[in-house]
Amino acid sequence: xxxxxxxxxxxxxxxxxxxxxxxxxxxxxxxxxxxxxxxxxxxxxxxxxxxxxxxxxxxxxxxxxxxxxxxxxxxxxxxxxxxxxxxxxxxxxxxxxxxxxxxxxxxxxxxxxxxxxxxxxxxxxxxxxxxxxxxxxxxxxxxxxxxxxxxxxxxxxxxxxxxxxxxxxxxxxxxxxxxxxxx
Amino acid sequence: xxxxxxxxxxxxxxxxxxxxxxxxxxxxxxxxxxxxxxxxxxxxxxxxxxxxxxxxxxxxxxxxxxxxxxxxxxxxxxxxxxxxxxxxxxxxxxxxxxxxxxxxxxxxxxxxxxxxxxxxxxxxxxxxxxxxxxxxxxxxxxxxxxxxxxxxxxxxxxxxxxxxxxxxxxxxxxxxxxxxxxx
Numbered sequence: 001x002x003x004x005x006x007x008x009x010x011x012x013x014x015x016x017x018x019x020x021x022x023x024x025x026x027x028x029x030x031x032x033x034x035x036x037x038x039x040x041x042x043x044x045x046x047x048x049x050x051x052x053x054x055x056x057x058x059x060x061x062x063x064x065x066x067x068x069x070x071x072x073x074x075x076x077x078x079x080x081x082x083x084x085x086x087x088x089x090x091x092x093x094x095x096x097x098x099x100x101x102x103x104x105x106x107x108x109x110x111x112x113x114x115x116x117x118x119x120x121x122x123x124x125x126x127x128x129x130x131x132x133x134x135x136x137x138x139x140x141x142x143x144x145x146x147x148x149x150x151x152x153x154x155x156x157x158x159x160x161x162x163x164x165x166x167x168x169x170x171x172x173x174x175x176x177x178x179x180x181x182x183x
Numbered sequence: 184x185x186x187x188x189x190x191x192x193x194x195x196x197x198x199x200x201x202x203x204x205x206x207x208x209x210x211x212x213x214x215x216x217x218x219x220x221x222x223x224x225x226x227x228x229x230x231x232x233x234x235x236x237x238x239x240x241x242x243x244x245x246x247x248x249x250x251x252x253x254x255x256x257x258x259x260x261x262x263x264x265x266x267x268x269x270x271x272x273x274x275x276x277x278x279x280x281x282x283x284x285x286x287x288x289x290x291x292x293x294x295x296x297x298x299x300x301x302x303x304x305x306x307x308x309x310x311x312x313x314x315x316x317x318x319x320x321x322x323x324x325x326x327x328x329x330x331x332x333x334x335x336x337x338x339x340x341x342x343x344x345x346x347x348x349x350x351x352x353x354x355x356x357x358x359x360x361x362x363x364x365x366x
Contacts, residue, residue, distance in 0.1 A: 010195040010196050010197045010198070011195070011196045011198075011265055011331070011333075012193040012194070012195055012196075013193050013194045013195075013196060013302045013304070014193045014301065014302065015193070015194075016301050016302065060293075064277065064301065065277070066277045066278055066291055067277050067278070067291040067292050067293050067301075068291045068293050068294070069278060069289075069290055069291035069294060070288075070290035070291055070294035070351065071291060071293050071294040073294070073350075073351035074294070074348070074349070074350055074351065075347075075348050075349040075350075076345045076348040076349075078306065078343075080302070080304055080306070082194055094247065094248070094249040094250050095249055095250070095252060105253075106252075107252055107253040108249055108250040108251045108252035108253055108254060109250050110243075110250050110251050110254050110334075110335040110336065110337075111251070111252060111253035111254040111256070111257070111337055112337070113336060113337070113339060113342060117334060118197065118199050118247065118250075118334070119196045119197065119199065119263070119333045119334050121196070121263055121304055121333060121334055123261065123263070123306060123336065123342075123343060124342060124343075125342070125343050125344060125345050127345075142342075148194070150194075150302045150304060151293075151300060151301070151302050151304055152293040153293065153296060153306065154293075154294055154295070154296070154350065154354070155345060155348050156296060156348075156350065156354070157348055158358065159296060159306075159307060159308070159325075160261075160306060160307075160308050160343070160344075161308060161343075161344050161345070161348070162258075162259045162308050162310075162338060162344070164258075165257070165258050165259040165338050165339075165340055165344070166257070166258040166259075167256075167257055167258075167337065167339065168253065168256035168257065171337075171339070175341065
């Protein structure tokens with residue numbers, strides 16, 4: 001680490017590992033005007049369902065040997081990762097139509113899960129299936145292959161979870177459409 | 184942002200705002216050998232209980248005007264923040280006794296919620312009480328006054344939460360002791 005890691009210009013993150021996944025490209029791609037849906041909506045729904053059962057690997061670099069010890073005793077972990085395929089200029093977006101859908105009202109980036117945000121540290125809670133030395137096998141991670149891993153934490157309900165969170169109607173609508181495929 | 188934001192040396196985070204809180208110093212302080220308990224255990228339990236009802240403010244910088252629009256329709260948000268009082272060298276820890284307690288077995292940093300981690304991006308899910316322009320009032324945030332805010336996301340159960348997570352016995356023991364005070 002360099003002396004500039006906590007300089008006034010910002011904080012520097014050094015990836016601790018890499019995601020290995022069959023998922024090769026993001027489901028959504030961001031444009032300057034919002035999020036553009038690359039494939040048709042049905043394809044997105046299908047991918048969304050596939051990701052639920054997708055098994056990925058988190059390869060933690062050997063220099064962090066020992067840092068995973070005991071994590072196998074948790075059923076779920078939080079993965080913090082960087083969307084490395086996101087172009088730098090997309091981080092300056094302020095508002096988007098959720099999932100690029102012009103039928104939904106424009107919202108501030110912090111009201112959405114868009115990866116195109118000022119500091120694109122993405123958070124995903126996933127099931128931990130197994131640990132083998134410095135590799136974790138997890139289920140349900142949306143990160144694409146090659147994503148740099150920023151941090152791994154145990155999922156602790158008192159700190160990270162909550163009972164009965166409520167979400168706006170526009171997001172309920174998206175979720176309902178995603179689920180409809182299966183039911 | 185500079186061209187080095189996605190250099191091979193790492194990713195640069197630029198804080199988007201600052202936490203305003205009555206909490207002036209962290210409950211726990213990290214040392215080279217682990218986490219040292221600064222105050223006695225009773226004091227820590229008391230603070231832990233106080234934080235549950237503590238109301239803090241997230242002041243988002245004016246340059247991000249519009250980025251919060253619509254967030255008031257969520258009951259809970261995730262706050263990603265940087266523990267700015269943590270010394271740079273503490274980021275090289277690999278293992279700790281959870282909460283500095285020598286009676287608990289040493290664990291890898293990624294098995295704990297210790298702020299002393301390679302990339303100390305801390306995550307807290309809190310209740311959103313109100314939004315006033317660029318300021319969010321939240322309940323239950325452990326971040327100390329002045330903590331730089333890295334990101335704010337809506338808490339979305341399908342992505343960030345989980346049903347019935349299980350945690351190891353050593354963490355159950357800590358939680359049970361924290362709760363005992365109130366019951």
